[in-house]
Amino acid sequence: MLVFTDLSLRRGKKLLFKETSFSLPPGQKIGITGSNGVGKSSLFSLILDELEVDTGTFSMPPGWVIAHVAQHTPSGNSPALDYVLQGDKEFVALQQKIDHTTENKDGMALAELHSQMDIIDGYTAESRAATLMHGLGFKAEEIRLPIESFSGGWRMRLNLAQALMCRSDLLLLDEPTNHLDLDAVIWLQTWLNRYAGTLLLISHDREFLDSFITLIANIEHQRITLYTGHYSAFEKTRAEQLAQQQTAHVKQQKEIAHIESFVRRFGAKATKAKQAQSRVKALERMQLIAAAHVDSPFHFSFRQPEKLPERLFDSREVELGYDDTALLKNVGVHLHAGDRIGLIGPNGAGKSTLIKFLAGELKSLSGESWQAQYLKIGYFAQHQLEQLDAGQSALQHLHSLDKKSRESELRAYLGGFGFIGDRVEEPVAPFSGGEKARLVLALLIFQKPNLLLLDEPTNHLDLEMRHALSMALQDFSGAMVIVSHDRHLLKSVTDQLILVNHGKVEAFDGDLDDYANRLQAPSEKTGAKPVIENGLSKKETRRLEADKRKRLQPLKKSVDRLERKIGELNRQLETVAQQLADPELYIEKNTKKMTLLMQDKAYLAKDILGLEEQWMVAMDKYEREKRIEGGNKG
Numbered sequence: 005m006l007v008f009t010d011l012s013l014r015r016g017k018k019l020l021f022k023e024t025s026f027s028l029p030p031g032q033k034i035g036i037t038g039s040n041g042v043g044k045s046s047l048f049s050l051i052l053d054e055l056e057v058d059t060g061t062f063s064m065p066p067g068w069v070i071a072h073v074a075q076h077t078p079s080g081n082s083p084a085l086d087y088v089l090q091g092d093k094e095f096v097a098l099q100q101k102i103d104h105t106t107e108n109k110d111g112m113a114l115a116e117l118h119s120q121m122d123i124i125d126g127y128t129a130e131s132r133a134a135t136l137m138h139g140l141g142f143k144a145e146e147i148r149l150p151i152e153s154f155s156g157g158w159r160m161r162l163n164l165a166q167a168l169m170c171r172s173d174l175l176l177l178d179e180p181t182n183h184l185d186l187d188a189v190i191w192l193q194t195w196l197n198r199y200a201g202t203l204l205l206i207s208h209d210r211e212f213l214d215s216f217i218t219l220i221a222n223i224e225h226q227r228i229t230l231y232t233g234h235y236s237a238f239e240k241t242r243a244e245q246l247a248q249q250q251t252a253h254v255k256q257q258k259e260i261a262h263i264e265s266f267v268r269r270f271g272a273k274a275t276k277a278k279q280a281q282s283r284v285k286a287l288e289r290m291q292l293i294a295a296a297h298v299d300s301p302f303h304f305s306f307r308q309p310e311k312l313p314e315r316l317f318d319s320r321e322v323e324l325g326y327d328d329t330a331l332l333k334n335v336g337v338h339l340h341a342g343d344r345i346g347l348i349g350p351n352g353a354g355k356s357t358l359i360k361f362l363a364g365e366l367k368s369l370s371g372e373s374w375q376a377q378y379l380k381i382g383y384f385a386q387h388q389l390e391q392l393d394a395g396q397s398a399l400q401h402l403h404s405l406d407k408k409s410r411e412s413e414l415r416a417y418l419g420g421f422g423f424i425g426d427r428v429e430e431p432v433a434p435f436s437g438g439e440k441a442r443l444v445l446a447l448l449i450f451q452k453p454n455l456l457l458l459d460e461p462t463n464h465l466d467l468e469m470r471h472a473l474s475m476a477l478q479d480f481s482g483a484m485v486i487v488s489h490d491r492h493l494l495k496s497v498t499d500q501l502i503l504v505n506h507g508k509v510e511a512f513d514g515d516l517d518d519y520a521n522r523l524q525a526p527s528e529k530t531g532a533k534p535v536i537e538n539g540l541s542k543k544e545t546r547r548l549e550a551d552k553r554k555r556l557q558p559l560k561k562s563v564d565r566l567e568r569k570i571g572e573l574n575r576q577l578e579t580v581a582q583q584l585a586d587p588e589l590y591i592e593k594n595t596k597k598m599t600l601l602m603q604d605k606a607y608l609a610k611d612i613l614g615l616e617e618q619w620m621v622a623m624d625k626y627e628r629e630k631r632i633e634g635g636n637k638g
Contacts, residue, residue, distance in 0.1 A: 005028065006027065006063075007062070008024065008026050008061075008228070009060050010059060013050060013055065015055070021227070022226040028204070028221065031602050032202060032219045033205070035205050035207065035217040035220045035234075035235055036204055037223070037235070044178075047204075048176050050062060051174075052176070065173070069170065069172045069173050069174070070172060070175075071175045072175070072177070072178075074163045074166070077160070079152055082150065083151075084142070084148065085134065085147045088137060088162060089169065090166060090169075092126075092132075093170070095126045098121050102121065133165070133169055135620065136169060139192070140164060141184070141352070161188075172201050173202065174201060175202070176204050177196075177204070177206065180205070180207070181209055181489055185350070185351040186491070189212065191524075193212060194524055197215065197581060198608075199609065209489075209490055210235055211495075213234060213235035214234045215234075216234075218233070218234070219232060220233070220238040232589075301422050302420060302421060302422055302472035304417075304420035304476055305476050306449055308452065309452050309482050312481060313376040313378055313379070313454070314341055316339045316341065316454065317373070319338075319371060319373040321335075321372065322336070323368060323370045324357050324366065325357070325369055331354045332357060332507055333508070334508070335358070339485070342481070342483065345484065345502055346494045347359070347485060347486065347501075348504070348519055353504045362381075362457055363383040364381070379454065381455050381457060383457045384458045386459070394431060395433065396432065397428060399414060401432070401443065402417065405451060415428055421442045421443070423439075437464035438465055454482035454483070456483070457485050461486070462488055462490040470492070470493060473493070474496045478496065484498075559625055563623055570619060576608055580604050580605045581605070584598070589601070
């Protein structure tokens with residue numbers, strides 16, 4: 005258990021926590037929530053012994069292994085797989101001892117070390133690391149590439165994979181989905197659901213928090229308050245509390261006004277002076293109930309486009325790619341006013357390529373395209389954050405778009421995006437990623453587009469800003485095409501999904517839950533047809549194929565059997581997760597039931613992990629034998 009007693013903590017001059025006490029139980033998956041700057045990341049720094057408390061104490065079980073995502077960007081020529089393997093320190097230390105002992109030819113010591121390696125399941129370490137990398141979007145041919153061959157975002161994925169590789173008792177994750185696409189987010193969600201240790205997660209992704217979180221630790225007013233259940237349950241409970249708090253506040257203000265009126269009327273009269281003085285003391289002792297400031301700091305909406313043609317964009321038989329190499333073929337996109345499209349598909353399949361084409365930043369290799377005369381595009385992509393003029397202020401950026409509007413109007417507009425007071429006049433260079441993203445969105449919306457192209461618009465945005473953006477998008481009258489790993493945003497504002505995969509752009513028949521189920525299902529069974537040499541008769545060909553199937557049948561049955569078991573245990577795990585999401589489970593009388601369910605969840609997660617490793621070994625053997633059989637044709 006993580007125990008915080010009378011904790012006070014500062015970061016610089018800012019007091020983050022004041023004499024707050026709380027405990028985080030082991031085995032729970034805990035979402036850390038609160039507005040930006042309240043101390044979420046500082047809480048992690050305290051746990052990692054990077055910060056010291058001002059007053060109070062913090063303790064956790066001795067010997068606990070903590071895993072967290074390194075913030076530095078890895079570099080060097082070592083293979084990416086080796087870097088991920090370093091997360092399993094026990095395996096790395098044993099492997100080093102084995103290598104050293106092998107050189108010294110100490111047979112007895114070597115046998116003991118191999119026995120220890122077997123006990124920690126070290127011989128599957130490479131397989132587990134490769135599975136993590138694959139789940140996070142790395143292709144099979146990429147896992148042994150040198151670290152320096154990857155971009156910054158992919159190197160951060162390597163840091164995440166290394167953290168997940170650690171045999172940890174406590175896992176700390178701070179916005180782990182920021183550098184992930186939707187497919188990787190869904191995979192990570194499944195992995196974390198099976199994690200048997202204690203998880204502390206900072207995230208602004210509602211769907212992600214709802215999928216496996218069992219406890220919310222909300223930071224507000226220099227205190228941490230715990231709420232049982234997932235994020236949606238917390239939101240509902242918090243809203244009810246705020247409503248009650250507001251009612252109490254209004255009632256108290258009336259009482260204060262009555263007392264102050266009494267003091268003013270009778271304070272000078274000798275016969276009432278004692279009573280008046282008593283009321284003054286009561287007023288001083290009264291603990292003021294703060295007004296419930298539940299309103300978001302962000303208030304904005306999309307301005308009505310000046311022109312809104314019915315048909316905005318068309319393309320037919322278009323090929324898209326780079327350096328004359330087509331990534332997408334036969335692309336036909338037809339955009340009309342009111343279309344609300346979400347692009348889904350694995351990383352690298354071409355979603356951003358398609359967005360760039362629609363934005364006019366990428367020319368097609370072939371095919372035809374047409375756009376309306378009055379088409380006005382609002383394009384948001386992460387690289388635009390770095391294209392802001394670092395020396396200019398938010399006000400100057402906005403003024404460059406409209407030199408006729410009064411400064412007061414521009415300030416009021418920027419205030420809706422959280423830029424108030426002197427902040428609007430400060431250079432954007434030191435702005436956080438979230439502030440830069442808000443400014444780029446503000447500039448985009450100000451220009452009254454009739455076609456929105458948004459490529460991961462929620463990166464760096466907190467929950468309040470994501471909510472405000474979702475509400476504004478719902479009222480947008482033009483067309484929109486969105487790429488986002490934030491499923492709550494996609495569910496809220498899109499009504500059509502387009503799948504970009506295998507070089508194709510096609511309508512997806514289903515919703516995001518269907519897409520998630522498809523990704524979480526075991527790999528599709530492959531049944532490549534054998535290559536038979538020319539000159540063989542049909543009868544001989546059929547005989548060879550039958551013999552091959554017979555030889556491969558035991559391996560195929562083993563793969564199928566493991567897939568069925570994995571599917572069955574996943575269904576059981578989902579049932580347990582749904583039961584654990586019930587807030588009623590966490591009241592005192594249900595403690596025993598909650599404990600048993602937590603144990604069931606841990607056992608199921610462990611069994612699934614073991615079966616998946618067996619499945620990978622069996623699948624590798626099956627595929628290898630298939631290739632051998634293909635090479636022995638005729």
